[in-house]
Amino acid sequence: MPELPEVETVRRDLEARVLGRTIVGCCVSPDAPRLVQLVPVAEFCRELSGRRIAGLRRRGKYLIVDLDDGRAWVIHRRMSGNVLYRPRGAPPDDYTRAVFTLDDAHELRWTDLRKFGTMWLVEDATMVMESLGPEPLDAAFTxxxxxxxxxxxxxxxxxxxxxxxxxxxxxxxxxxxxxxxxxxxxxxxxxxxxxxxxxxxxxxxxxxxxxxxxxxxxxxxxxxxxxxxxxxxxxxxxxxxxxxxxxxxxxxxxxxxxxxxxxxxxxxxxxxxxxxxxRRTHPAPGRRTTPTRAPAARRRAATAVARRT
DNA sequence: AGAGTAGCCTGTAAGC
DNA sequence: TGCTTACAGGCTACTC
The missing domain is CATH 1.10.8.50 (Helicase, Ruva Protein; domain 3)
Structure with a gap:
């Protein structure tokens, strides 16, 4: 399941392959109705086509593709979303939900078995990730x-x-x-x-x-x-x-x-x-539970869960 | 406000 | 063998 390291790995690979490339086509499968957020798929594809890829960033688990017009194509892989870089005409990949054709005879394929993945085309990437906490690999994270x-x-x-x-x-x-x-x-x-x-x-x-x-x-x-x-x-x-x-x-x-x-x-x-x-559920023999400790019922429940498996 | 949880989704594996 | 059920999990929306 994609977490920070999996998204970062893909970001780095894409940076080496598609930076400076232009998106010349976009096709989203009708069986992925939740993939594109905020705008209709037709508008999303129309606006994305013709844009040059100016940068690749990551914030948490979000992949951010910066476009030459200042907008951002934001991708969240959620559970099973993958971004594949394939030569045009390569054998099909299972669960392909969208294809983005590039000007270098390759295409980006969005595959997603569970269809939880989402993407946005926005003026400013921060608008879809406003509430995110700090980046754990930043120096400021102490x-x-x-x-x-x-x-x-x-x-x-x-x-x-x-x-x-x-x-x-x-x-x-x-x-x-x-x-x-x-x-x-x-x-x-x-x-x-x-x-x-x-x-x-x-x-x-x-x-x-x-x-x-x-x-x-x-x-x-x-x-x-x-x-x-x-x-x-x-x-x-x-x-x-x-x-x-x-x-x-x-x-x-x-x-x-x-x-x-x-x-x-x-x-x-x-x-x-x-x-x-x-802290253990049962006080030692002869000892009394002090008022400062968590209520007995809650502590018992917590330990019961821990013991079940 | 914070904590907890159903639902989204599909394939796999376990259980009957 | 074939069916049913539980599970995997990021995130949102909802209830308490």
């Missing part, structure tokens, strides 16, 4: 910034990291990786993490994302529904993954068995030894 943005939240840290208004670009895979790297349990409430926790988490986030980019993204599961790069080849980061999808397998750090639970409806894999669960 442990203090992370703590300031996340530290006031009572939701599980896993859910907070997935909130794009807190931090832009993290998805389920890299969140699991970062939390494992930092030794933080996904159910820990964000407002219970200490300064040192946020320092480790910051490092874990940056490391996980950089590792992903260096490996050209993660391609798990079957090729059809997964991230592939502009030439159709998968990434390699799935071989480097420490946590995501490794339920039942040994933790690379301690050898213990990796476990899985649901956090905010998302599957989360973690090491119960390296990532200590939140």
């Amino acid at each position: 442990p203090d910034v992370l703590r300031q943005r996340a530290g006031g939240r009572s939701a599980p840290i896993k859910s907070v990291l997935l909130d794009q208004t807190v931090l832009a670009g993290m998805g389920n895979l890299y969140t699991d990786e970062a939390l494992h790297d930092a030794g933080i349990h996904p159910l820990r409430r964000a407002n219970t993490l200490k300064r040192a926790d946020y320092a480790r988490l910051h490092d874990g986030i940056v490391r996980a994302l950089r590792t992903g980019i260096a490996a050209r993204g993660s391609s798990l599961g079957t090729t059809l529904r997964d991230h592939i790069n502009v030439d159709g080849a998968p990434g390699e980061n799935q071989h480097a993954v420490q946590a995501y999808g490794r339920e039942g397998q040994p933790c690379y750090r301690c050898g213990g068995v990796m476990r899985r639970l649901k956090v905010g409806g998302r599957s989360s894999v973690f090491c119960p030894t390296c990532q200590r669960p939140p």
Whole structure:
């Protein structure tokens, strides 16, 4: 599933291939009625045709194609969207929903099995991504910034990291990786993490994302529904993954068995030894629950979920 | 306001 | 074997 590293990999590949090229044709399949946002497909295609590609940027999981008239073609891959750069006349690709013909005898093919992907043609790219949090790979993203943005939240840290208004670009895979790297349990409430926790988490986030980019993204599961790069080849980061999808397998750090639970409806894999669960449910024998602790019912519910799997 | 969740979508895999 | 159900997940819209 495309997250920051997968979008960045495609951005870099496209920059090397289509920068300066002109879009000479546009065809959107009628079976992808939600693909083009804000304007009718006919208008979108008409306005895009004839435009030269002046730049390629990324913001969070958004890919931004800057056009020569100052407008921006913004693409969000969501779950299964891929951008392929193919010679005109190359064999068809499964689940192709749109084709953008270029002036170099190639075309950009938008493939998207689940049809969740969206694109916009706008005057200013920021209008579709106003609420995004900071870029995790910018120098301005520091442990203090992370703590300031996340530290006031009572939701599980896993859910907070997935909130794009807190931090832009993290998805389920890299969140699991970062939390494992930092030794933080996904159910820990964000407002219970200490300064040192946020320092480790910051490092874990940056490391996980950089590792992903260096490996050209993660391609798990079957090729059809997964991230592939502009030439159709998968990434390699799935071989480097420490946590995501490794339920039942040994933790690379301690050898213990990796476990899985649901956090905010998302599957989360973690090491119960390296990532200590939140405060225990049951007070030690003879001890009383102090009023400053979370209500017993809530703590019990949290641990029950953690034990279920 | 913040937290939690249904729905969008389709292919795969597990269960009966 | 064939059918049904659960699951995967980014994001929006909705409820509580």
